Amino acid sequence: MSNAAPVPTRWKCVCAYDGTHFKGWQSQLGGGAVQDVLEKTLGRLLGVENLRIHGSGRTDSGVHAHGQVFHFDGNWRHGPDKLLVALRGSLPSTLQVKSARPVSSEFHARFGATGKTYCYHLHLGDADPFQRPFVWSVYRPLDLSRMEAAAAVLRGRHDFRAFSAVNGTERENTVRTLRRLSLQRRGRSLRITAEADGFLYKMVRSLVGALVSCGEGKLEVEQVRALLEGGTRTAAVHTAPPQGLFLMKVEYKKIAKGN
Amino acid sequence: MSNAAPVPTRWKCVCAYDGTHFKGWQSQLGGGAVQDVLEKTLGRLLGVENLRIHGSGRTDSGVHAHGQVFHFDGNWRHGPDKLLVALRGSLPSTLQVKSARPVSSEFHARFGATGKTYCYHLHLGDADPFQRPFVWSVYRPLDLSRMEAAAAVLRGRHDFRAFSAVNGTERENTVRTLRRLSLQRRGRSLRITAEADGFLYKMVRSLVGALVSCGEGKLEVEQVRALLEGGTRTAAVHTAPPQGLFLMKVEYKKIAKGN
Numbered sequence: 001m002s003n004a005a006p007v008p009t010r011w012k013c014v015c016a017y018d019g020t021h022f023k024g025w026q027s028q029l030g031g032g033a034v035q036d037v038l039e040k041t042l043g044r045l046l047g048v049e050n051l052r053i054h055g056s057g058r059t060d061s062g063v064h065a066h067g068q069v070f071h072f073d074g075n076w077r078h079g080p081d082k083l084l085v086a087l088r089g090s091l092p093s094t095l096q097v098k099s100a101r102p103v104s105s106e107f108h109a110r111f112g113a114t115g116k117t118y119c120y121h122l123h124l125g126d127a128d129p130f131q132r133p134f135v136w137s138v139y140r141p142l143d144l145s146r147m148e149a150a151a152a153v154l155r156g157r158h159d160f161r162a163f164s165a166v167n168g169t170e171r172e173n174t175v176r177t178l179r180r181l182s183l184q185r186r187g188r189s190l191r192i193t194a195e196a197d198g199f200l201y202k203m204v205r206s207l208v209g210a211l212v213s214c215g216e217g218k219l220e221v222e223q224v225r226a227l228l229e230g231g232t233r234t235a236a237v238h239t240a241p242p243q244g245l246f247l248m249k250v251e252y253k254k255i256a257k258g259n
Numbered sequence: 260m261s262n263a264a265p266v267p268t269r270w271k272c273v274c275a276y277d278g279t280h281f282k283g284w285q286s287q288l289g290g291g292a293v294q295d296v297l298e299k300t301l302g303r304l305l306g307v308e309n310l311r312i313h314g315s316g317r318t319d320s321g322v323h324a325h326g327q328v329f330h331f332d333g334n335w336r337h338g339p340d341k342l343l344v345a346l347r348g349s350l351p352s353t354l355q356v357k358s359a360r361p362v363s364s365e366f367h368a369r370f371g372a373t374g375k376t377y378c379y380h381l382h383l384g385d386a387d388p389f390q391r392p393f394v395w396s397v398y399r400p401l402d403l404s405r406m407e408a409a410a411a412v413l414r415g416r417h418d419f420r421a422f423s424a425v426n427g428t429e430r431e432n433t434v435r436t437l438r439r440l441s442l443q444r445r446g447r448s449l450r451i452t453a454e455a456d457g458f459l460y461k462m463v464r465s466l467v468g469a470l471v472s473c474g475e476g477k478l479e480v481e482q483v484r485a486l487l488e489g490g491t492r493t494a495a496v497h498t499a500p501p502q503g504l505f506l507m508k509v510e511y512k513k514i515a516k517g518n
């Protein structure tokens with residue numbers, strides 16, 4: 001037997017949030033980010049000062065999540081179910097930890113992610129008060145066949161620098177494989193689903209902005225191809241507003257059961 | 260030709276609101292009710308001080324609407340479509356006027372109503388952050404067959420005084436015809452639809468409270484029958500919380516086209 005402190009368990013958690021009133025995912029100096037609220041609440045429940053969580057990646061202010069993933073290291077002796085109940089009683093109603101389970105200390109929410117899925121919700125015309133915080137209302141008519149053609153150009157393995165907010169001088173690897181970029185229309189709702197091995201900063205909102213410009217006739221499908229090949233962002237690519245965007249799922253290779 | 264001011268047109272409007280942050284429908288001294296916001300906004304657009312609107316009835320603080328109806332008298336020379344666009348630009352995003360049309364001056368939103376439909380949304384277990392403002396989460400298991408049996412007792416023409424917040428000494432006519440009281444379950448969502456020629460104060464929330472108590476096994480179906488026949492509210496009837504309730508539709512006999 002040793003007198004050393006017990007090795008903390010690594011926990012993998014999945015959370016959902018209405019991003020409307022959060023200052024994005026990433027911790028802010030003045031607080032108010034999703035990460036700040038989770039760290040403060042988990043720290044209090046586990047009796048740890050300065051508890052740190054690690055998200056799969058940041059989401060911008062106003063962006064929502066159904067399946068954001070984070071991990072943290074800590075000692076909690078009462079099992080996952082009681083952790084979820086304790087969190088439910090402590091977190092604001094706009095933030096929910098949906099699952100929590102002990103995993104191998106090899107697991108890393110950010111570096112272990114092998115894929116992500118986002119959905120973006122458009123509304124054709126004026127949305128009602130219940131939908132407005134969660135859609136982008138587009139009032140001009142959209143030509144869906146042009147949007148489909150542009151999506152076909154964008155799918156696959158490309159350098160997506162022109163469709164991101166990555167600084168042109170950064171030497172970051174900006175090649176990603178966009179496995180899925182699809183449109184589903186239902187009545188006046190249009191959902192765009194994007195799935196990739198990873199996304200650059202503001203990439204989904206840039207892709208959606210470009211698709212909508214194509215649908216409105218402001219951008220040609222061939223211009224989309226030229227932008228992709230040119231690798232330089234221009235004023236032709238608009239960034240869709242944050243409130244329509246939802247992080248749906250983060251994938252990992254496989255997660256071993258905890259120690 | 261006369262020099263008198265033009266006779267104002269009566270307008271019938273249908274509106275939707277997320278009631279979370281409103282102080283109910285009915286005008287409050289300090290403002291903040293849906294009626295206050297509509298009166299202020301319409302008054303400004305029409306250039307009328309102290310414009311008054313007349314709703315089909317009040318909804319409590321926290322209750323939502325997809326189809327609340329109100330009328331007002333005023334002069335607007337640019338047609339219904341431009342009125343809707345002007346309102347969209349002026350109202351908060353949580354409040355929407357969905358339709359507006361000139362009607363006969365005989366039309367009255369409150370006194371002309373012949374029926375109303377409400378929906379109440381229950382969630383079986385913990386709801387996610389996007390549903391929470393719009394459901395009542397019930398954590399105990401519910402026996403739906405008991406709830407169905409209680410609903411069958413409540414349907415029809417009865418004195419609903421025991422299922423309202425009407426003061427026992429008031430001589431108000433408390434007989435109503437509950438044409439529909441039905442349950443629709445879909446996954447963990449349970450929707451209760453209530454349709455009647457009119458509802459007493461807090462009647463839908465009292466009916467829902469009683470149905471849930473029956474489902475939880477705290478109230479017997481025969482007790483529901485006895486309450487209905489006794490006509491006196493007791494502590495056995497709980498009022499369901501406001502956030503699950505939506506005013507869906509208000510019916511009128513027939514509305515003549517405006518002058």
